[in-house]
Amino acid sequence: MKPAPIEFFAPPQIDELLSLLAEHGESARVLAGGQSLIPLMNLRMLRPEVVVSLNNCLDLSYCRATGSHLIIGALARQIEVEDFVAVRDICPLLASALPQIGSIAIRNRGTVCGSLAHADPLAELPAVAVALDAEMLVSSSRGQRVLTASEFFVSELASAMTPEELLQEVRIPRASEYAGAAFLEICNRQHGFAVAGVGAQIVVGADGVCGETRLAAMCGGPTPVRLVRTEKLLAGQRLNEALLKEASHVAQSEVEPGDTPHADSTYCREIVGVLVERATLQAAEASRRKRLAKYDER
């Protein structure tokens, strides 16, 4: 299928792009990697009159590490961030989640910011952003504002951005030196969207006690869910079978999955419980291995 006719712009400068978004408002859509927008337009589920591509705004193609954050610009492709070696240390949860997005062909074009702006509750990156308290730099011709991930995701496929705004960059806080992470999900088919998933990033101290613990789930609810009560239960504790079982129960009570064509809500809730146990264990193990590797180096 082909999309309905559109007026197409691909300005090289961000100011020009923001002016076009201001001029066309609700009738315009930003085109980033096109991996979600183009299928929706082809299926006539979206019918923008104007498409404003950011693919010529090369100044937006960056992924860099600062002392406090990993900063990813609007045009950075998912594969570029995946290949940025420092991501494994600075942001292990993002490094664990990225390879699970579709296939390499999708990640070659799809952008990190495009996935966040699309706000699909069953996409990996919004769950990562919520777990890690990412900040979204949103720009328009009127100026800029910074939203936290929990402010940014409003509902299914809806963010707090207005039509004239652009997600210019995402800033993800740098993880502690010994943070370990795991992003686990269940899919009905290879390279398909997940039915449910859980991301965990945990720091285990030299004494074996869980320190900073971050958990988020994606499971058919309108937005990704930060598992706050499960985090509180685990922090300050040594992991054992009974504690993991309790974490699984608490996590299941924190999510409100809806029925989807791929899985009903009961099944999704149970998957979240199982994945919380597994992701917590794997993230804690990764943290322990990091600490041991550092001791070996000394």
Ligand SMILES: Cc1cc2nc3c(=O)[nH]c(=O)nc-3n(C[C@H](O)[C@H](O)[C@H](O)COP(=O)(O)OP(=O)(O)OC[C@H]3O[C@@H](n4cnc5c(N)ncnc54)[C@H](O)[C@@H]3O)c2cc1C
């Ligand atoms: C076969 C297939 C499998 C896939 N599997 C997965 C998967 O397993 N997990 C997953 O998470 N995703 C999956 N995707 C989607 C993929 O990750 C997309 O790349 C992503 O959702 C959107 O990124 P994009 O850069 O392609 O954005 P686009 O498709 O260009 O845009 C998506 C939406 O966001 C808006 N937008 C884009 N960038 C910005 C911006 N900077 N500011 C404001 N608005 C913006 C657009 O206007 C549009 O509404 C899959 C896609 C396909 C086709």
